[in-house]
Amino acid sequence: MLTSRVISPSFLPLSAPSPSTSSSSFSSLKTILSPFLGKTQLSYTRNSRMASSMTARAAAKKLENADELIDSVETFIFDCDGVIWKGDKLIEGVPETLDMLRSKGKRLVFVTNNSTKSRKQYGKKFETLGLNVNEEEIFASSFAAAAYLQSIDFPKDKKVYVIGEDGILKELELAGFQYLGGPTDGDKKIELKPGFLMEHDHNVGAVVVGFDRYFNYYKIQYGTLCIRENPGCLFIATNRDAVTHLTDAQEWAGGGSMVGALLGSTKKEPLVVGKPSTFMMDYLSNKFGISKSQICMVGDRLDTDILFGQNGGCKTLLVLSGVTSLETLQSPDNSIQPDFYTSKIADFLSLKAATV
Numbered sequence: 142m143l144t145s146r147v148i149s150p151s152f153l154p155l156s157a158p159s160p161s162t163s164s165s166s167f168s169s170l171k172t173i174l175s176p177f178l179g180k181t182q183l184s185y186t187r188n189s190r191m192a193s194s195m196t197a198r199a200a201a202k203k204l205e206n207a208d209e210l211i212d213s214v215e216t217f218i219f220d221c222d223g224v225i226w227k228g229d230k231l232i233e234g235v236p237e238t239l240d241m242l243r244s245k246g247k248r249l250v251f252v253t254n255n256s257t258k259s260r261k262q263y264g265k266k267f268e269t270l271g272l273n274v275n276e277e278e279i280f281a282s283s284f285a286a287a288a289y290l291q292s293i294d295f296p297k298d299k300k301v302y303v304i305g306e307d308g309i310l311k312e313l314e315l316a317g318f319q320y321l322g323g324p325t326d327g328d329k330k331i332e333l334k335p336g337f338l339m340e341h342d343h344n345v346g347a348v349v350v351g352f353d354r355y356f357n358y359y360k361i362q363y364g365t366l367c368i369r370e371n372p373g374c375l376f377i378a379t380n381r382d383a384v385t386h387l388t389d390a391q392e393w394a395g396g397g398s399m400v401g402a403l404l405g406s407t408k409k410e411p412l413v414v415g416k417p418s419t420f421m422m423d424y425l426s427n428k429f430g431i432s433k434s435q436i437c438m439v440g441d442r443l444d445t446d447i448l449f450g451q452n453g454g455c456k457t458l459l460v461l462s463g464v465t466s467l468e469t470l471q472s473p474d475n476s477i478q479p480d481f482y483t484s485k486i487a488d489f490l491s492l493k494a495a496t497v
Contacts, residue, residue: 201459201470204483207492214456215435217242218425220416221253221263223441223463224486227389231270232462234487239272241490249278250425254380254415254445256283256351256396259311280425282379282415283308286349287316288424289377289414299346302367304360304399305353305379313349321345322363327355331362341366350403350411351379352396365406376407380415382445384464392464416445422453439486441465443477456480 204210219225225235242249251263251274258266260279267274286309290301295318303309303322313320321342331339345367353360368376382395400411414420426433436455440446441463450457457479461467469475470482483492 198476198478201478201480201482204458204481204488204492207489210437210456210458210481211242211245211247211489214247214437215431216248216250216429216437218250218252218422218436218438218450218455219486220440220442220446220463221251222255222386224439224446224460225251225272226270227386227463229270230389231272232485232487234485234490236272238486238489248429248431249274250280250429251278252280252416252421252425252449254282254382254396255385256281256286256308256379256415257306257354258283258308259315260284262308262311280421281308281312282351282421283312285414285418285421285424286351286377286379287312287318289412289420290318290347291316295375296346298344300342300344302342302345302348302364303351304356304364304403305349305351306355309349309351309379322360324355326360326363327353327357329357329359331359339363339366341370343371345371345374347375347377348403349377349379350396350400352382352385353399356399356402361402361406364403368403368407368409376403376409376411378411378413378415380445381411381413382442386463416440416442417448417452419449419452422449422455426453443470443475443479447477447479450479451477458483460485462486 224232226232239249251267253263258281260276260281263279263281264274264276267279283305290313297317297319299319301313301318301320303313303320306324310320310323331337339362341363348364348367350364368374378400379396381397381400383397384392385395387393404411422433426436433454434456436450436453437458438446438450438453438455439458439460440449441460443459443465447457447459459465459470459479459482461470461482462485467482
């Protein structure tokens with residue numbers, strides 16, 4: 142079974158660039174990382190279930206005393222889809238819960254594997270839903286892709302071919318990288334006829350694949366040619382999520398389906414920069430200057446959110462408001478056990494009241 146490689150750089154920048162800044166702001170990534178990349182490089186695993194899940198874990202406990210968990214950490218990292226919202230609908234009790242945590246002096250960070258938006262665009266979505274969240278508290282896998290390329294000193298004279306949406310393009314532009322592809326290739330078709338040879342840009346040094354509602358055969362073939370034929374071309378995935386929440390009515394095929402198409406055609410494993418890779422966790426820990434033991438990761442997916450927290454050495458809380466059911470969590474086939482589980486983050490309010 143083919144599995145993705147998970148990125149774990151040892152050091153990440155101490156301050157995150159604002160989405161409104163120019164590409165020069167990203168240069169701090171290279172400056173800070175350069176002394177260490179030569180020594181540590183990047184560690185990869187042959188299996189996405191890293192060391193944290195290789196040892197047996199006790200079964201997850203149902204959250205009964207919210208105050209105890211809240212008081213034990215400084216920072217809460219929240220996944221978005223399935224935790225804060227489903228599609229464009231806010232999950233019940235979220236505003237009140239976030240307000241309560243802020244009133245107790247907790248730092249809140251929002252990390253999403255969805256690469257369709259940039260951090261600035263996600264800031265607008267939070268605002269539209271009536272949530273007071275600033276851009277510096279938001280970290281999307283679109284940003285992680287650009288930050289990773291910057292961290293390895295990806296040549297500025299090379300191009301990035303994007304299979305994905307506007308969020309990736311915007312973050313690459315902010316980082317000062319040349320790119321092609323994206324939504325504009327969604328209307329392109331290949332007219333197959335005898336002797337037809339599809340051309341591609343031999344200056345593409347990386348193919349970044351994320352969730353793409355405009356996915357087509359043209360993109361598969363173009364990305365495949367770049368990865369197969371361009372020497373040293375990187376295959377980067379923002380995530381490998383099986384499903385996503387485009388609406389609150391049902392689950393939809395996630396970014397992993399697009400990544401899987403390229404994996405199938407190239408027979409190469411992608412470098413995954415989103416969850417459960419520790420890339421963003423290390424970034425956040427260094428940015429805010431906090432110990433990972435003082436972080437609680439809250440998410441609805443076992444193999445991304447919870448594994449992300451466990452790989453980073455954080456406390457973990459699974460909410461059942463998204464893709465994971467209690468039956469799945471307690472199944473003998475599931476080896477990923479969070480520290481706690483509860484139905485939704487608004488349980489912080491009711492469980493808090495019950496323990497007073």
